Amino acid sequence: MxxxxxxxxxxxxILDPQGKAVASALPRLGFEGVASVxxxxxxxxxxxxxxxxxxxxxxxxxAETLLSNPVIEDVVQIxxxxxxGA
Amino acid sequence: MxxxxxxxxxxxxILDPQGKAVASALPRLGFEGVASVxxxxxxxxxxxxxxxxxxxxxxxxxAETLLSNPVIEDVVQIxxxxxxGA
Numbered sequence: 001m002x003x004x005x006x007x008x009x010x011x012x013x014i015l016d017p018q019g020k021a022v023a024s025a026l027p028r029l030g031f032e033g034v035a036s037v038x039x040x041x042x043x044x045x046x047x048x049x050x051x052x053x054x055x056x057x058x059x060x061x062x063a064e065t066l067l068s069n070p071v072i073e074d075v076v077q078i079x080x081x082x083x084x085g086a
Numbered sequence: 087m088x089x090x091x092x093x094x095x096x097x098x099x100i101l102d103p104q105g106k107a108v109a110s111a112l113p114r115l116g117f118e119g120v121a122s123v124x125x126x127x128x129x130x131x132x133x134x135x136x137x138x139x140x141x142x143x144x145x146x147x148x149a150e151t152l153l154s155n156p157v158i159e160d161v162v163q164i165x166x167x168x169x170x171g172a
Contacts (some may be wrong), residue, residue: 001121007128022129022152031148033141035087035134042093042128043108048121055119062117067108 002051004059007077008068009040040076043067051080088137090145093163094154095126126162129153137166 010016016038023037043063047055056078063075096102102124109123129149133141142164149161 009128009130019129025152026148029148029152031144031152033134033144034131034148036132038130040128040130042095042126043105044095044124044126045120046122048119058117058119062112062115062120066111066115066117 002047003081004045004047004051004056005077005079005081006043006045006059006063006067006075007040007079008043008063008073009038009076011072011074014072040073041067044081056080088133089167090131090133090137090142091163091165091167092129092131092145092149092153092161093126093165094129094149094159095124095162097158097160100158126159127153130167142166 010019018039019037022039023034026032026034026037045059049055060075060078063078064070068075096105104125105123108125109120112118112120112123131145135141146161146164149164150156154161
């Protein structure tokens with residue numbers, strides 16, 4: 001069954017306390033050279049049918065209403081993964 | 087400055103209550119045809135220097151220790167984004 005990955009990130013103008021916490025933890029743990037970190041979400045959706053235009057349009061609408069909060073987040077990418085063993 | 091994206095997903099054998107909640111919310115909202123959902127994390131790291139082998143090795147180590155919990159999560163991908171306007 002095809003899998004679709006939806007990538008959601010906080011909008012650039014929105015503060016991202018999780019990302020900030022990670023960014024300040026990195027040097028404490030000895031990882032230098034990272035200027036900033038933003039943390040978002042990655043959803044893997046397994047489809048029951050083919051990843052055709054209708055399915056992707058439905059997923060885009062779901063991504064923009066259920067998977068992300070459009071006030072503070074952007075759907076940055078929707079990608080169809082190769083079907084394994086298909 | 088180059089940006090590196092780290093993708094983290096719950097291991098396949100680990101229950102994913104967030105993903106399950108999303109999967110059961112989809113049909114209630116009229117989105118049919120999604121068999122299952124897994125929810126993971128996406129980190130965007132902005133580097134202070136070039137994305138060379140040393141920087142990527144450091145990021146891989148950080149990804150496997152700080153950005154993910156290796157008991158329940160896998161680092162599924164580390165990708166270098168094109169430098170914008172470079």
